[in-house]
Amino acid sequence: MIPLNALICILLHSVSFGFGWDLSPLGIHEFTIKHVSLYKSRAFLTIDGSNATLIEASWPENKFGTRPRVLCDHEPNVLRECCDQLIHVISTDIDSGARLWILDRGDDEGLCSPKLVIRSLILVGSKEIQYEFSTSSNTFHSVVVDPIKASDGDTRAFVTMLDTDYLLLFSLSKQTFGKLKFEYIVCDSRKNPSLILTFTPRRKDLSPISPISLSEIAINQNHLYISDSLTGRLFQLPVKTIRQLSFPEEGVQKMILKTSVTYLGRLLGRGKGLKLDLWDNLYYIIPRDGAIVKWKPCHTLKAENHLVIYQREINVSQIIFGVGSKAWVIASEFASEETKRHCLRINK
Numbered sequence: 001m002i003p004l005n006a007l008i009c010i011l012l013h014s015v016s017f018g019f020g021w022d023l024s025p026l027g028i029h030e031f032t033i034k035h036v037s038l039y040k041s042r043a044f045l046t047i048d049g050s051n052a053t054l055i056e057a058s059w060p061e062n063k064f065g066t067r068p069r070v071l072c073d074h075e076p077n078v079l080r081e082c083c084d085q086l087i088h089v090i091s092t093d094i095d096s097g098a099r100l101w102i103l104d105r106g107d108d109e110g111l112c113s114p115k116l117v118i119r120s121l122i123l124v125g126s127k128e129i130q131y132e133f134s135t136s137s138n139t140f141h142s143v144v145v146d147p148i149k150a151s152d153g154d155t156r157a158f159v160t161m162l163d164t165d166y167l168l169l170f171s172l173s174k175q176t177f178g179k180l181k182f183e184y185i186v187c188d189s190r191k192n193p194s195l196i197l198t199f200t201p202r203r204k205d206l207s208p209i210s211p212i213s214l215s216e217i218a219i220n221q222n223h224l225y226i227s228d229s230l231t232g233r234l235f236q237l238p239v240k241t242i243r244q245l246s247f248p249e250e251g252v253q254k255m256i257l258k259t260s261v262t263y264l265g266r267l268l269g270r271g272k273g274l275k276l277d278l279w280d281n282l283y284y285i286i287p288r289d290g291a292i293v294k295w296k297p298c299h300t301l302k303a304e305n306h307l308v309i310y311q312r313e314i315n316v317s318q319i320i321f322g323v324g325s326k327a328w329v330i331a332s333e334f335a336s337e338e339t340k341r342h343c344l345r346i347n348k
Helices: 004-016 239-244
Strands: 032-039 042-048 052-058 069-073 089-094 099-104 115-120 129-132 140-145 156-161 166-171 176-187 190-199 214-219 224-228 233-236 255-260 262-266 272-276 282-286 291-295 306-311 316-321 327-331 343-346
Touching: 032 089, 032 316, 032 327, 042 089, 052 089, 089 140, 099 140, 140 214, 156 214, 166 214, 214 272, 214 282, 224 272, 272 316, 282 316, 306 343
Parallel strands: none
Antiparallel strands: 032 042, 042 052, 052 069, 089 099, 099 115, 115 129, 140 156, 156 166, 166 176, 176 190, 190 255, 214 224, 224 233, 233 262, 272 282, 282 291, 291 306, 316 327, 327 343
């Protein structure tokens, strides 16, 4: 007979160190994890390598009694009769109102345009919100929700794109977007970026303007960072100013607000997966080295002001803060072939 305390230890060990996400009940045996969003014990996996691109699973991994389910399943080379459905999900996020924000890039044939879909996770049967971008561009990269509501109570999200010099700021209440566009002005003999917020509710031409890629973003209560994924340059945006800005009323074609943007320097390589914790520390992934580093905002971006908190020869796709701000590494494939895990706890 196993003593009770030993049995408890065995069960706790099983819950804490269980296997990775097993999608074989869905007929998915090989896949790559691109992104994970968490809501309590639910995990929303954006994956590649399968017709299904959005899966709801459990968190922690493989919680007993929970089966994964497909939220987006597309068949290639099939004529789209209904583009209202999810076609190819590339990014998700969850807001404070328990709504799942889904960025869908559409199909490769251009029959279905990219769109933003917003669904409630707690109100069963509630109508979802869809906003379609009138472009077949495949440059859409991510959606990141502001955890703090705007001064008018609006919930907003940033949509990033590859090879563009602007972000999109989407308003849930207005169900439209504005552009946060970078320009350069000469001031004190050096070039400083100036932020222009241009709201064009009826104009949806998202073609790139200059050869930079403002695709990586991190936001918390106090800070908003954006990096150029081509060069590693890091900028700090005035998040309080953006939250105080009101979207234009119906019929207004354009509003422009110019404000300063702080150039902080260059990351240690072309960083991705930027993440801020509750103490304003910035974490990011250096794919070249398989490393995750931590930087405190009160210091310069020199190498000596970074702390390497994780380094291993695996393809890290994301950093997640779970319960109690515990840090997790999400591997695109198994982080360990021995344990078949996709997630690893790390000390920060």
